[in-house]
Amino acid sequence: MAKYDYDLFVIGAGSGGVRAARLAALSGARVLVAEEHRVGGTCVIRGCVPKKLMVYASEYAHSFEIAKGYGWTVENATFDWTEFLKAKDKEIARLSGIYVRNLENAGAELVHGKARILDAHTVEVVGRGAVSVDKILIATGGRPWMPKELPGVEHAISSNEAFHLTELPKRVVVAGGGYIAVEFACIYAGLGAEVHLVHRGPNILRGFDDDIRTHVAEEMGRRGIKVILSTQHTAIEKTETGLVSRLANGHFCESDVVMFALGREPYVEGLGLEAAGVKLDERGAVMVDEYSRTNVANIWAVGDVTDRINLTPVAIREGHAFADTEFYGKPTSFDHEMVASAVFSQPPVGTVGLSEADARHKYGKVDIYMTRFRPMKTAFANDDERCLMKLVVEAEGQRVVGCHIVGPDSGEMIQMAAIAMKMGVTKQQWDSTCAVHPTLAEELVTMREKHVPQGLGQAA
Incomplete structure (x- = not known):
């Protein structure tokens, strides 16, 4: 028994x-x-x-x-x-x-x-x-996670309720700056809503590469999303015409829905x-x-x-x-290094490995390769959307330790990049890959000129 x-x-x-x-x-x-x-x-x-x-x-x-x-x-x-x-x-x-x-x-x-x-x-x-x-x-x-002590928080929703709203709101305030907040702000804006994104930090997407963070914020603004940084809610008030978000900077905005995405x-x-x-x-x-x-x-x-x-x-x-x-008698532990991820913002983000800041902290000297450009598809239609691609390379061994993309199909591209990076690819090996033309992805393997950030010399 x-x-x-x-x-x-x-x-x-x-x-x-x-x-x-x-x-x-x-x-x-x-x-x-x-x-x-x-x-x-x-x-x-x-x-x-x-x-x-x-x-x-x-x-x-x-x-x-x-x-x-x-x-x-x-x-x-x-x-x-x-x-x-x-x-x-x-x-x-x-x-x-x-x-x-x-x-x-x-x-x-x-x-x-x-x-x-x-x-x-x-x-x-x-x-x-x-x-x-x-x-x-x-x-x-x-x-x-919801700020339970915030006055009026009972009028707000979380990402759970966002999937079941009976009506599509015309005005939305999204509180938060992580990937969930950014994604939902873009979703509502794409569906025609007036969107304010309120984040207490100096920039969105904390933990991501700084160039990625700035680029996504700029593109969100280009699509009509009002990104309000360095402040947060002090109260939510329900009125006859909607919900009023009171902010710590003294400003306020009115909406039909207030969604909190402040983490999990x-x-x-x-x-x-x-x-x-x-x-x-x-x-x-x-x-x-x-x-x-x-x-x-x-x-x-x-x-x-x-x-x-x-x-x-x-x-x-x-x-x-x-x-x-x-x-099964096979001792196995999952390796949490070099795990790729995507943010389905508009345009989307694909990232794997270290940010530039984290790489500099870990290795000291790094080489940066970065390009910004208008994709062929949207440039032809006179659209101003821009892509960003960035490689972070450990200077001494020339190993590619970070790859960051903002642009169409970035989630698909980063999956392939992650395979090479998980295997320890060097910049020379990366560059030896022949480009597929015309594609966005070819830009990843044609970056040859090192990018020198403003205020840093070649020794950095």
Whole structure:
């Protein structure tokens, strides 16, 4: 008779938890997965996927303008928010169903309800009783952080609610300067709304390369988004005509919707981690080692709840590595270096590796290669959009340690760049690649002249 009811209990059916559960079940392990919301997690239900669909929808207005420059007559084009939401919800339901079927086909059991750890080997699903388990995997992800003490914050929405607005707002204030705030500001602007983006910092996209940050802010302004920096909300007031955002700089702006995108926090509330003795860091994230194991020997955690690199593909790889290690006898840890990412702003950003500032701090001497230009497609239509491409090269060994792109298809290009950089490509090897012409991507392999930032000499 088995010592435990289950070999593995996974709390959370998002991308990381589902990958780990499926692989574990396919090994023959008895696996139970608990999800208190819909299967698919943040990415599928209220994150990457629906957001990207909204990005696609919002890009058409600009595409119609470019089409005119190519001789197309685009008249009476209208956007139906309600029809889009129906189609979006249908697609999300389809994808969520695929996740469920994949779990079932692998032999894992799925239960809907909130799970709470009673001790290191006992987990209760609220309203459904407790089970004994050998191993526990926490994969509950994160959730939007809201400034609960802000007067009037109850009138604001987070990114969760942004996917389900019954009407498309005509005026939107987005609070925040990270990738979620920037993406939604661009979405609403592309769909025709008047958009103000309010950020307390001196520039948007903290943590990204400074040239990227400045370039994206300029392009957002070119598309009509009012970017207000170095201030933040002091209150939100509801009036007969809308919501008034009171700002610390003494100014105010009125809108139909105020959306806060001020960051996300690990979702650990009510999981019973204290009962099991699982340690959290100062931000409330589950602390783990390189194999995603917590300080408790039989409890692991993957994905955003660990606050390492909060990206869906990273959670998947962490979940996969956990399963390989614990159920296939192949000790595996995911390497968090050189992970590419994209910001689906308009224009979008693709980035991998170090920013110029971080590279200078790490290596001292670096070589910078950078170009700004108007893409052929939009320049032909007399559009002022500009692309930016930048390479950061470690001077002594000439290894490419940073690649940053702002422009159409940057997310697609950065994936390919990441392969070479993960393998340690040098600038000479990079340059030996023959260009594909005419493309945007060819600019990446034709930059030969070093860029000297203003105020820095060649020795820098």
